[in-house]
Amino acid sequence: ELKVEQNPLFLSMQEGKNYTIYCNYSTTSDRLYWYRQDPGKSLESLFVLLSNGAVKQEGRLMASLDTKARLSTLHITAAVHDLSATYFCAVDGIMNYGGSQGNLIFGKGTKLSVKP
Amino acid sequence: DAGVTQSPTHLIKTRGQHVTLRCSPISGHKSVSWYQQVLGQGPQFIFQYYEKEERGRGNFPDRFSARQFPNYSSELNVNALLLGDSALYLCASSLVAGLGKNIQYFGAGTRLSVL
Numbered sequence: 241e242l243k244v245e246q247n248p249l250f251l252s253m254q255e256g257k258n259y260t261i262y263c264n265y266s267t268t269s270d271r272l273y274w275y276r277q278d279p280g281k282s283l284e285s286l287f288v289l290l291s292n293g294a295v296k297q298e299g300r301l302m303a304s305l306d307t308k309a310r311l312s313t314l315h316i317t318a319a320v321h322d323l324s325a326t327y328f329c330a331v332d333g334i335m336n337y338g339g340s341q342g343n344l345i346f347g348k349g350t351k352l353s354v355k356p
Numbered sequence: 357d358a359g360v361t362q363s364p365t366h367l368i369k370t371r372g373q374h375v376t377l378r379c380s381p382i383s384g385h386k387s388v389s390w391y392q393q394v395l396g397q398g399p400q401f402i403f404q405y406y407e408k409e410e411r412g413r414g415n416f417p418d419r420f421s422a423r424q425f426p427n428y429s430s431e432l433n434v435n436a437l438l439l440g441d442s443a444l445y446l447c448a449s450s451l452v453a454g455l456g457k458n459i460q461y462f463g464a465g466t467r468l469s470v471l
Contacts, residue, residue, distance in 0.1 A: 282462045283448075283462040285459050328398050333401060333412070343389065343412045344391075344399070346400070347398050348396075349397070
């Protein structure tokens with residue numbers, strides 16, 4: 241059974257601090273996705289990591305992928321309140337038609353709260 | 357450009373009833389997937405449709421069914437509703453163009469409450 245495990249599940253940070261969210265997965269997938277979800281809202285794509293060693297950065301967030309360790313990290317630098325949200329990592333499930341991404345296996349999410 | 361649109365946004369039903377949820381993908385996207393998100397959990401895959409054919413199915417009972425229309429919009433049907441079906445139902449569309457990154461874009465979801 242494919243599993244995606246995130247930790248921590250809850251994270252309370254102070255503004256200005258750094259922290260890392262971890263995502264372990266059991267499949268041999270070499271593609272990993274990070275999404276953000278605000279309360280009551282839908283999922284917003286943050287990063288798509290397509291190969292071993294991939295690193296993507298956007299503002300205060302940086303994601304990396306180690307396919308050999310089946311581990312992805314989402315690093316938060318100098319957190320600000322606007323980053324408060326739930327962050328999900330996901331991997332491809334079964335191989336889909338044409339290699340498309342159609343079946344994602346999600347972790348339970350990390351609820352991040354950034355306090356002043 | 358319009359994103360993925362879902363209707364209705366909220367729905368209240370009672371046990372045993374039937375419900376139909378609708379989704380319109382981003383223009384040009386031919387693949388639609390449905391997910392169920394129970395409060396406090398990550399989304400769980402229900403179905404994927406591409407070119408009007410079912411391409412994948414998650415671990416959900418036969419009470420759940422879906423279809424895709426010639427214009428690539430989709431419906432998710434749930435029969436004999438149970439309390440446990442209460443969740444946010446998300447639709448996602450993607451542009452299928454072979455191997456590579458095909459990001460799924462999610463709609464705002466339909467929140468279903470079963471009483």
